[in-house]
Amino acid sequence: MSKSTVAPIHPAGVGAGNSAGVANSADAAAPPIGPSYRPLYDQIKILLTESLIAGEWKPGDVIPSEFELAARYRVSQGTVRKAIDALAAENILIRRQGKGTFVATDTEPNIQYRFLRIIANSGEKHHPTTRFIDVKRGKASSEIAQVLGIKSGVPVTAIHRVLVFAGTPLILDEIVLASALCPGLTLAKIEESKGSIYSFFETTYGLRMIRAEERLRAVAADKFAARELEVDMGAPLLSVERIAFTYGDKPVEWRRGLCLTQGYSYYNELA
Amino acid sequence: MSKSTVAPIHPAGVGAGNSAGVANSADAAAPPIGPSYRPLYDQIKILLTESLIAGEWKPGDVIPSEFELAARYRVSQGTVRKAIDALAAENILIRRQGKGTFVATDTEPNIQYRFLRIIANSGEKHHPTTRFIDVKRGKASSEIAQVLGIKSGVPVTAIHRVLVFAGTPLILDEIVLASALCPGLTLAKIEESKGSIYSFFETTYGLRMIRAEERLRAVAADKFAARELEVDMGAPLLSVERIAFTYGDKPVEWRRGLCLTQGYSYYNELA
DNA sequence: GAGTGGTCTAGACCACCCC
DNA sequence: GGGTGGTCTAGACCACTCT
Numbered sequence: 001m002s003k004s005t006v007a008p009i010h011p012a013g014v015g016a017g018n019s020a021g022v023a024n025s026a027d028a029a030a031p032p033i034g035p036s037y038r039p040l041y042d043q044i045k046i047l048l049t050e051s052l053i054a055g056e057w058k059p060g061d062v063i064p065s066e067f068e069l070a071a072r073y074r075v076s077q078g079t080v081r082k083a084i085d086a087l088a089a090e091n092i093l094i095r096r097q098g099k100g101t102f103v104a105t106d107t108e109p110n111i112q113y114r115f116l117r118i119i120a121n122s123g124e125k126h127h128p129t130t131r132f133i134d135v136k137r138g139k140a141s142s143e144i145a146q147v148l149g150i151k152s153g154v155p156v157t158a159i160h161r162v163l164v165f166a167g168t169p170l171i172l173d174e175i176v177l178a179s180a181l182c183p184g185l186t187l188a189k190i191e192e193s194k195g196s197i198y199s200f201f202e203t204t205y206g207l208r209m210i211r212a213e214e215r216l217r218a219v220a221a222d223k224f225a226a227r228e229l230e231v232d233m234g235a236p237l238l239s240v241e242r243i244a245f246t247y248g249d250k251p252v253e254w255r256r257g258l259c260l261t262q263g264y265s266y267y268n269e270l271a
Numbered sequence: 272m273s274k275s276t277v278a279p280i281h282p283a284g285v286g287a288g289n290s291a292g293v294a295n296s297a298d299a300a301a302p303p304i305g306p307s308y309r310p311l312y313d314q315i316k317i318l319l320t321e322s323l324i325a326g327e328w329k330p331g332d333v334i335p336s337e338f339e340l341a342a343r344y345r346v347s348q349g350t351v352r353k354a355i356d357a358l359a360a361e362n363i364l365i366r367r368q369g370k371g372t373f374v375a376t377d378t379e380p381n382i383q384y385r386f387l388r389i390i391a392n393s394g395e396k397h398h399p400t401t402r403f404i405d406v407k408r409g410k411a412s413s414e415i416a417q418v419l420g421i422k423s424g425v426p427v428t429a430i431h432r433v434l435v436f437a438g439t440p441l442i443l444d445e446i447v448l449a450s451a452l453c454p455g456l457t458l459a460k461i462e463e464s465k466g467s468i469y470s471f472f473e474t475t476y477g478l479r480m481i482r483a484e485e486r487l488r489a490v491a492a493d494k495f496a497a498r499e500l501e502v503d504m505g506a507p508l509l510s511v512e513r514i515a516f517t518y519g520d521k522p523v524e525w526r527r528g529l530c531l532t533q534g535y536s537y538y539n540e541l542a
Numbered sequence: 543g544a545g546t547g548g549t550c551t552a553g554a555c556c557a558c559c560c561c
Numbered sequence: 562g563g564g565t566g567g568t569c570t571a572g573a574c575c576a577c578t579c580t
Contacts (some may be wrong), residue, residue, distance in 0.1 A: 039568060041545085065546060076570045081547085090282040093541055098577030099546045115541045121486075215392075216508035217532035218489040236489035241536075261488035265512075266302035269384045269541055270483040271364055308576085310549060336565060347551045352566090369558035370564045 020140075022085060044083035052103065053247045059105035059208050063093070069187055085139065092210050106198040106208070113196055115212050115242070115267050118259060126165045133160035135187045137166070137179060144176055147243050148251050150180070155179040159190065159197070162228055164256075168263060172228045175255040190267075207252060212244040216266065225258045239267060288316040290523035315344055323363070323374065324518045325392075330376035330479050334364070363481055363518075377469040377479070384467055384484050388511070388537045389442065389530060397436045404431035404499070406458045409448060415447055418514050419522050430461065430468070433499055434528075441535060443499045446526040454479060478523060483515040487537065496529045509537060 029253045048063075066084065070077045084101055087093040094102045106114055112127070120126055125235045136158045145152035157179045163171040173195065177211040179185075182205050193200040200231050201207040244253040259266070298338040300385055319334075328334050337355065347352045355372055358364040365373045383398070391397055407429045414421035428450045434442040446468065450456075453476050464471040470479040490510045508529045515524040530537070 052543065066533065067546090079569060081567090084547095096578090098545080098579080100546060117541075119493060148431060211418075216487060216509065216539065217536045218509040218530075219532075220507050234505070236491050238487065238489040238509070250571085252535075255568080259489075261490075264488075266487040266513045267332040268485045270388075270513075271481070306543080338565090349552085350550060353549090355566095366566065367559090369560080369564080371565060 001060075011113045014166050030220075036194075040081035041079050041086070042077055044069075044075065044080055045086050047073065048083060048087060049092075049247060058105050058206070059103045059202055060107065061185060062100040063103065104208075105107065106202050106211075109195065112199075114198060115209075115214075115244070117268060118166070118264050119267050120264055122263075126172070128163040128165045131164060131169070132187055132191055133162065133244050135159050135185060135190070139179070140176075144254055147254055148178060157182055157185050158198065165264065168260075169229050172225050173255060174257075176254065177253050181252060182207060188267045201253075207248055209244040209253065210247060211249075212242050215241045217241075219258070221258070224264050229258070229260050231260060235260075237261075239264065281370050298470075312350050312353035312357070313344055315340075315346065315351055316357050316471065318338050318344065319358060319470075320363075320518060321353060326477070328374050329477070330374045330473055331378065333371040334374065361481065375479075377473050380466060383470075386467060386485075387514070388434075388539060389532075389535050390538050391436070391535055399441070399524060400433040402433045402435060402440070403462055404433065404459055406430050406461065408454060411447075411449070415525055417538045418525055419447075419449060421449050428453055428456050430456075436535065440500050441530075441531050444526060444531045445528075446524065449500075450523050452476060452523055472524075479517055480515040480524065481518060482520075483513050486512045488512075490529070492529070500529070500531050502531060508532075 004025040006106060008221075029211070032042070035048055048069075051057060052081045066077050066080050069080045071086075073080065084093055084095070086103075088095050093103055095106050097209070106112075115126075122171070138156055138158060139149055139153045140148065140156045144156065145154065148156075155178070156176050159173070159175040161173050161175070162169045163173065180265050182201070189201060189204070190197070193204070198209055219237055221229065221231055221233055221235045221237050225231075225237060226235065229237070231237075239260060240257040242255045242257070243251050244255070246252050281469070312436070319340075322328060334340070335343070337351050340351045340355075344351065345464070350382065355364060355366070359366050359372075362375055365375050367373060370504045378382075386396065387399075409429060410424045411419065411421055411427045413423040426449070427447050427525065428459075430444070430446040431443050432446070433440045460475070461468070461471060469480055472480070481491075489508045490508055492500065492502055492504055492506040492508050494504055496502075496508060497506065500508070502508075507531050511528040511530060513524070513526045514522050514526070517523050523525055
């Protein structure tokens with residue numbers, strides 16, 4: 001491609017249409033675009049993300065090779081590589097040497113409970129089992145509506161369940177999504193699905209979580225939690241509130257886990 | 272340098288001494304070295320880390336430019352770049368365009384409380400103030416000894432303090448280090464120092480934390496915690512246990528914070 | 543052997559900072 | 562203007578996987 005400047009990239013094979021190119025150089029009379037500058041690999045990253053949002057490649061799929069993408073976007077392989085590197089670092093794509101680059105998925109049995117940070121103090125890995133309590137429909141409270149980016153009063157679906165570790169009920173979960181995102185969701189459907197809830201969302205509704213934010217507090221067990229977790233009312237529980245996001249950082253799930261931390265803890269690494 | 276193989280690198284300017292080079296190719300009769308292979312940039316990263324451990328560059332210092340390092344290690348600038356990228360991603364080095372690459376430090380007032388994840392629910396940033404309770408010396412329990420990689424019974428120093436957010440005592444901290452790492456530590460010395468504890472450790476003892484592991488639980492306030500945090504005994508508190516590591520992933524600090532999560536929470540991002 | 547990702551190099555040019 | 566990091570390219574070769 002032309003050197004001496006970062007040229008706008010041509011988004012795809014057919015058509016010579018320009019993307020929202022950057023044009024940050026020798027062009028005459030460029031307006032004061034001081035702050036806006038996007039490296040080429042960043043633009044490629046955005047285009048790849050758009051293809052993921054559009055469903056051009058689905059979780060588990062191989063995406064085109066680095067050389068193919070380089071040809072499509074008219075950039076060098078190294079530039080595509082850097083864009084893919086960034087997406088791989090965010091666990092959105094997975095590189096496999098000799099095979100290709102894949103869209104990350106929660107449907108593989110090896111990586112279950114992707115965001116679950118609760119581990120035994122002994123360090124052992126326990127694979128919890130799930131007991132579902134119910135699935136209810138309701139309207140979004142203003143708090144839920146705000147974090148999910150919907151209007152309050154919009155129909156939502158709530159799942160209640162208990163995660164059991166080594167025979168002990170440890171986590172009481174409430175999981176809330178806009179009903180529009182999970183039409184026809186019933187207790188039976190979830191119970192008959194194999195694998196994690198996120199695997200179920202992905203295969204059933206094409207809903208893939210790419211990241212999450214959590215807020216943790218210590219709370220006292222209320223009556224319901226005390227019954228489900230088999231502890232006294234007022235016992236200290238770890239409250240883990242989560243907002244999960246799909247492609248494009250769109251919030252789609254709110255959940256709160258109330259967790260008994262006897263012999264278990266929430267593990268986190270800081271850097 | 273010679274192509275056709277990844278050659279061992281020459282560690283420094285003077286002397287042609289070989290490092291523990293890799294030699295993973297056309298050499299005859301190479302033993303079954305299947306699993307061992309280190310890319311060049313990984314070796315460079317290790318050499319840079321060794322220089323950091325040795326104190327060749329101290330927190331806040333500029334390290335040599337990419338070109339200088341490339342010349343020193345006899346590799347291309349791009350390879351040095353990749354090694355530095357990795358260390359920058361771990362917050363061990365900081366790149367500043369136009370100025371150079373610096374060793375990260377906790378002594379800059381802008382990034383205080385580097386590992387503190389407690390934020391107000393409102394999202395506001397509160398800068399806590401500190402009230403120190405005491406500094407005590409004792410012997411390492413077997414649990415502490417194990418996580419700090421020392422023998423049990425070895426002298427340790429413990430700091431107790433309370434972090435106050437917006438007038439409210441929120442976190443009761445106990446901080447434990449091997450006394451050998453912080454000789455002559457007294458309450459007065461800490462109190463007269465400006466900035467965070469980590470800033471103090473860094474400037475006074477040359478001790479720089481590069482990462483930490485935390486384990487969170489919900490616990491009931493004991494008598495001492497209840498008094499210091501001005502809550503009732505039995506109130507639910509968030510217990511945050513931390514092990515902090517210096518260069519070379521050596522554990523040097525154990526701490527436990529007991530945190531009142533009224534209006535505040537522990538924030539975490541998952542990817 | 544062909545195809546994919548992974549490493550390494552060399553060189554050009556850009557953006558930023560400071561003298 | 563000269564130095565530093567940041568981007569982009571082009572090409573060579575290696576490691577891995579599948580056929």
